[in-house]
Amino acid sequence: MNIVSNKVVMATGMILLVLVIIAKVIGLVMLGFLPHEGIDKIIQKSVTPTYHRYNLKNMIVKPVVAVVKKEEVAAEIGPDGKAISPDAKVSAEISDLILTGMYGTSTGGYVFIAKKSMAKKTELLSVGESFAGYKLVKIRKDAAIFSKGGKNYSLSLEKFDLSKYMGNTKNFKGQKAGVTVPKRPVQKVKKASGPAGEQVVSKKEIKYYAKNFKEIWKDIAMNPHKKNGKMIGFKVMRIRAGSPFAKLGLQKNDIITKANNQSMTSFKDAIKIYEGIDKLDAIELTLIRDNQEKEIVYEIR
Amino acid sequence: MKKVAKFIAYVFFFLAMVIFFTPKTNLYYKAEQFLQNYKVTVGAESVKDNGFSLDVSDSVIYAVDGIESAKVDNISIMILGLYNSVSVENIVLASAAANFVPTKVDHLEATLSIINPINIALSGYGDFGEMFGSVNLKERHLSITLEPSKLMKQRFRNTMKMLKKSETGAYVYEYSF
Numbered sequence: 449m450n451i452v453s454n455k456v457v458m459a460t461g462m463i464l465l466v467l468v469i470i471a472k473v474i475g476l477v478m479l480g481f482l483p484h485e486g487i488d489k490i491i492q493k494s495v496t497p498t499y500h501r502y503n504l505k506n507m508i509v510k511p512v513v514a515v516v517k518k519e520e521v522a523a524e525i526g527p528d529g530k531a532i533s534p535d536a537k538v539s540a541e542i543s544d545l546i547l548t549g550m551y552g553t554s555t556g557g558y559v560f561i562a563k564k565s566m567a568k569k570t571e572l573l574s575v576g577e578s579f580a581g582y583k584l585v586k587i588r589k590d591a592a593i594f595s596k597g598g599k600n601y602s603l604s605l606e607k608f609d610l611s612k613y614m615g616n617t618k619n620f621k622g623q624k625a626g627v628t629v630p631k632r633p634v635q636k637v638k639k640a641s642g643p644a645g646e647q648v649v650s651k652k653e654i655k656y657y658a659k660n661f662k663e664i665w666k667d668i669a670m671n672p673h674k675k676n677g678k679m680i681g682f683k684v685m686r687i688r689a690g691s692p693f694a695k696l697g698l699q700k701n702d703i704i705t706k707a708n709n710q711s712m713t714s715f716k717d718a719i720k721i722y723e724g725i726d727k728l729d730a731i732e733l734t735l736i737r738d739n740q741e742k743e744i745v746y747e748i749r
Numbered sequence: 750m751k752k753v754a755k756f757i758a759y760v761f762f763f764l765a766m767v768i769f770f771t772p773k774t775n776l777y778y779k780a781e782q783f784l785q786n787y788k789v790t791v792g793a794e795s796v797k798d799n800g801f802s803l804d805v806s807d808s809v810i811y812a813v814d815g816i817e818s819a820k821v822d823n824i825s826i827m828i829l830g831l832y833n834s835v836s837v838e839n840i841v842l843a844s845a846a847a848n849f850v851p852t853k854v855d856h857l858e859a860t861l862s863i864i865n866p867i868n869i870a871l872s873g874y875g876d877f878g879e880m881f882g883s884v885n886l887k888e889r890h891l892s893i894t895l896e897p898s899k900l901m902k903q904r905f906r907n908t909m910k911m912l913k914k915s916e917t918g919a920y921v922y923e924y925s926f
Binding site (some may be wrong): 463464467468470471472474475476478479482483484485486487488 | 759762763766767769770771772775776777778779781782785790791792794796
């Protein structure tokens with residue numbers, strides 16, 4: 449009797465097992481014909497500001513008109529007839545260009561330049577790059593030095609009266625006569641109550657820097673930082689104690705490698721961020737401090 | 750007779766196993782592709798195969814041109830052959846719809862069973878009130894009866910005008926496709 453019932457159970461079990469295997473095979477066959485990935489909506493969440501052509505209305509305290517230095521100095525051309533060194537004296541006028549702004553260090557930098565005929569179409573030019581046939585070779589404190597055809601040319605910023613652009617503002621301490629800039633707002637950097645590493649920055653402060661590009665360099669100095677000959681970010685060389693940058697937690701020798709997930713491997717990258725900074729609600733900085741990567745998030749309120 | 754019963758039992762067992770082993774997640778992806786033809790995208794969801802049912806959580810529905818139309822907490826899909834249902838919980842329509850209907854829908858359900866294989870039964874409730882209806886697959890006709898809430902009657906009169914008022918006082922929406 450037991451043998452008979454065992455046989456029935458075995459037979460039923462075998463049939464069920466075969467059915468399970470067939471069902472599994474059907475499932476696997478279906479799997480071969482069906483898609484393995486769903487369709488998802490990709491939403492661009494990048495907070496990197498959209499690139500616009502440079503508009504100096506939001507930069508360097510309004511348009512600056514520059515003229516070529518009048519004084520013409522004899523060019524020093526070597527005996528081999530090759531171009532003179534960047535440190536050599538300037539020799540000729542550039543009559544068709546306007547220099548609208550510049551930032552430079554001993555090793556590099558960039559200028560904002562335009563043709564006089566198209567004054568609003570400003571280009572960003574790094575040291576070593578050319579514009580209208582003139583190669584930018586050096587940036588001095590008061591002028592940019594270009595070379596063309598073995599000669600050096602100087603293009604400097606002209607003194608101008610900002611009061612007509614900036615309205616009723618006070619003279620900044622140490623500012624040249626006739627040049628006025630808006631009053632620096634009260635610096636407010638609060639420790640946030642939010643997630644760790646997040647701080648709050650005053651929107652007013654950001655707007656001030658957005659409109660007064662030059663003021664940034666009074667508070668902080670940065671140089672491009674290279675690794676294996678490739679620029680990886682900007683190294684903080686100097687930071688003014690008590691400045692908003694210091695209050696933000698930036699320190700001397702920090703290397704800023706990313707801002708809002710945008711790599712900072714050129715001046716253009718930095719400018720892209722700077723250009724839209726007053727429209728951002730948050731800035732995330734990735735920096736290297738003591739050989740360790742660190743992220744700081746600033747909420748702009 | 751015993752053999753017939755045994756055979757039917759095997760058939761049911763086999764169907765159950767086929768349903769169990771059907772790659773439901775992949776089938777859902779196929780359905781997504783199908784919806785894409787109508788420019789509807791279901792995004793940001795997590796899909797979980799529960800053996801005999803499929804749960805889709807935290808999805809965002811995008812309509813034509815990628816416009817976010819609704820956020821849905823949970824969609825539960827059960828396809829058993831003899832009884833099939835899609836149940837949707839906690840729908841929040843996009844703010845753009847707020848001028849036409851209340852944006853919060855608590856529950857929607859569509860059921861197709863062997864008892865009534867021609868009609869898909871619909872039901873739901875939310876801030877708009879209660880609704881029930883059916884889709885006649887043979888005649889390709891949708892009929893929805895709405896018992897509107899106070900909010901619906903007071904603030905969405907223009908939408909109510911699009912519905913026909915029945916003798917019983919309920920509002921009816923009909924559409925043929």
